[in-house]
Amino acid sequence: MPLSPSDLSGRKLVFVVTEDWFFASHFLPMARAARELGLDVCVVTRVRRHRDVIEATGARVIPLEAERRSLNPLAAGYAAGQLAAILKDEKTDLVHCIALKAILIGGFASVLAGVPRRIFALTGLGFLGARGDGLGAFARKAVRFLVRGLETKRTRYLFENPDDPRMLGLDPHGSQVMIVGGAGIDPERLKPAPLPPQPPLRVALIARMLWSKGVDLAVEATRAARAQGADVELSLYGAPDPSNPKAIPEETLRSWSAEPGISWHGPTTDVASVYAAHHVGCLPSRGGEGLPRTLLEAAACGRAIVTTDVPGCRTLVRDGVEGRIAPADDAGRLAEILVDLTANPATVAGMGEAARRRVLDGFTERDVMETVKTLYRTVLTA
Numbered sequence: 053m054p055l056s057p058s059d060l061s062g063r064k065l066v067f068v069v070t071e072d073w074f075f076a077s078h079f080l081p082m083a084r085a086a087r088e089l090g091l092d093v094c095v096v097t098r099v100r101r102h103r104d105v106i107e108a109t110g111a112r113v114i115p116l117e118a119e120r121r122s123l124n125p126l127a128a129g130y131a132a133g134q135l136a137a138i139l140k141d142e143k144t145d146l147v148h149c150i151a152l153k154a155i156l157i158g159g160f161a162s163v164l165a166g167v168p169r170r171i172f173a174l175t176g177l178g179f180l181g182a183r184g185d186g187l188g189a190f191a192r193k194a195v196r197f198l199v200r201g202l203e204t205k206r207t208r209y210l211f212e213n214p215d216d217p218r219m220l221g222l223d224p225h226g227s228q229v230m231i232v233g234g235a236g237i238d239p240e241r242l243k244p245a246p247l248p249p250q251p252p253l254r255v256a257l258i259a260r261m262l263w264s265k266g267v268d269l270a271v272e273a274t275r276a277a278r279a280q281g282a283d284v285e286l287s288l289y290g291a292p293d294p295s296n297p298k299a300i301p302e303e304t305l306r307s308w309s310a311e312p313g314i315s316w317h318g319p320t321t322d323v324a325s326v327y328a329a330h331h332v333g334c335l336p337s338r339g340g341e342g343l344p345r346t347l348l349e350a351a352a353c354g355r356a357i358v359t360t361d362v363p364g365c366r367t368l369v370r371d372g373v374e375g376r377i378a379p380a381d382d383a384g385r386l387a388e389i390l391v392d393l394t395a396n397p398a399t400v401a402g403m404g405e406a407a408r409r410r411v412l413d414g415f416t417e418r419d420v421m422e423t424v425k426t427l428y429r430t431v432l433t434a
Contacts, residue, residue, distance in 0.1 A: 061090035063432055064142055068135065068158035069097045069150040072113070076102035078175070078235040078345060079150060083109040085421035089428055096138055114138055132157045136164035146432055151175050152195065159202030169431050172199065173210040174220070175342040196220050208431055210424070212342030215363035230427050234343030234368075236420030237352045237411055244354025244408055245328035247401060251283035252313075253394040255358070256330040258289040258323060258346045261305055261316075262298045266336030266360065266381075271308050273336070273386035278313050280387070282394040286334075288316040289326055327353035331400050332393065334358045335365065338380055343367055343415075351411040356403035358389055368415070374407040 065086050069075045075083075075095055083106065086093045093111040103113045116135060139147065139161055148171040149158035155172045162170050199220055211217050212234050214224040222229050248254060255274070259265045267288060274286040288308070292299035309316040320326055327333065333350025334357070341364030350357050351368065357375030359365040360382075371377040376393070378385040393400050 059090075060429070060432055063091050063145045065091045065093050065146045065148060065428065066139060066142060066144045067093070067095045067097075067111075067148045067150065068116075068154045068161075069095065070153050072097045072099050072102040072106060075150070076105045080106070080109055081236050081417040081421050082148070082424050083111045085425045086428060087111070088421070089425055091428065094138075094142055096135060114142075128153075128157055129160075132160040132164065135161035139165035139167055145169060146171065146428065148173065152199075155199055155202070159199070163202065168204045168206045170202070170204060170207045171210055171427065171431065172202075172207065174199075174216055175212055192219055206431060206434060208427060210427065213364045213367040215367075216342070230423065232423045233415035233419050234348055234364075235345050236417035237345075237348045237415060238417050239352055239412055242324055242349055242352035244404065245324070247331055247397075247404070248329055250331060250397045250400075251394065253282070253284045253332065253390070253397075253400070254287065254330040255284060255332045255334050255390070256287045256289060256326050256350075256355075257334045258320065258326060258349070259335060259344070260296070261288065261290045261292045261300045262296055263300060264298045264338050264340055266338050267300060269336040269338075269381065269383045269386060270334055271311075271314055272383035273390055274313055275311070276383065276387035277390040277394070280391055282391045284390050284394050285313045286315070287326070287330065288314070289318070289320045291319040323349045324353060327355050330355065331397075331404075332356050332358055332375075336360050336378065336380075336383075336386055337362050337365055339363065341365055348411055348415055351407035351415070354404040354408040356393070356400045357407055358386065358393070368410065369407075370410075373403070374410050375403050 075097055083093055087110040094114055095106050095111050096114045096116045098117060099115045106113050144167050146169040147158055147162045147167050149155040150173045209229050211231055214231055217224040217229050257270050261267055270286055274284060277284050305316045308314050333355045335344055335346055337360050339362040343364045347357055347368050357369050359369050359377055360380045361377050362380050369375045369377060376389045378389055
């Protein structure tokens with residue numbers, strides 16, 4: 053029998069995430085879900101410019117200095133000690149750690165603070181899952197050893213696709229694991245707009261400008277498709293991430309933007325307007341994704357999707373239904389897909405309609421909220 057919010061009223065849930073922008077961009081529905089259960093919610097994170105939007109959910113924000121890309125074990129140990137003191141002071145009932153760095157710091161802090169109820173949310177494998185990083189199986193085994201070493205009988209894992217649990221030696225259908233539909237989308241905020249006239253076929257890639265996102269593959273494929281006479285244009289929206297070693301230099305982005313049919317516009321906060329002016333959403337990721345929000349947004353806007361056969365991307369998109377899937381790191385195949393879509397506007401429109409239906413079936417914010425509410429009830433009442 054479902055529990056009422058009063059059954060959990062006053063219990064303390066602490067989110068641990070390294071960056072406030074990351075929580076504000078992806079995880080506000082989870083904070084709202086916890087508040088609907090009557091939980092007292094704190095978000096421990098590095099605070100920059102997003103405190104207000106997080107606190108608007110009813111959560112409190114507690115600053116923590118933990119560099120997202122730092123590999124310094126002394127710095128990580130200091131952050132874990134600082135976090136353990138916070139967990140004790142807050143009399144924490146449940147710790148929800150988001151992404152690998154937060155899992156390692158938050159898991160160790162939970163051990164120090166004696167908090168056995170833990171949710172480890174791996175939102176993608178990042179550098180562990182991307183192709184061509186040269187790290188191999190050793191790094192994945194090391195991460196598996198570290199994360200599973202922080203596990204208790206009351207630990208549960210949250211993933212965004214069914215492929216990633218296997219990296220930690222977990223059964224994606226097991227009782228320890230729950231799969232959630234990415235960050236979730238508000239289908240009332242992002243709605244389909246009429247497709248613009250064609251030709252040209254207008255393709256939008258909205259993402260951080262990283263090599264791992266395959267931005268260069270989209271550029272190469274567009275060049276090749278245009279060389280074959282296809283009337284296709286590629287628009288890039290996003291900024292390099294200065295804290296990410298895989299960031300594409302700005303001068304490279306500007307040089308691409310000087311080529312015919314390719315334009316870099318920098319970051320955007322108006323995704324709906326971007327897709328209203330385009331026919332296709334594209335993310336030729338090399339891997340390491342959870343379930344890319346940019347693909348959910350494109351689907352919500354009723355746009356066909358071109359992506360790659362990597363975990364997360366293939367979770368949402370079925371080849372020939374919501375879009376087209378190419379092998380990872382294969383610009384030639386991407387070019388063939390663009391040429392084909394340029395010649396078949398009816399197919400593009402039909403895939404966009406299917407993508408909208410797909411996102412409404414398990415990938416909305418409300419879907420995510422109900423999933424994590426079930427998870428919180430299960431862990432806190434076990």
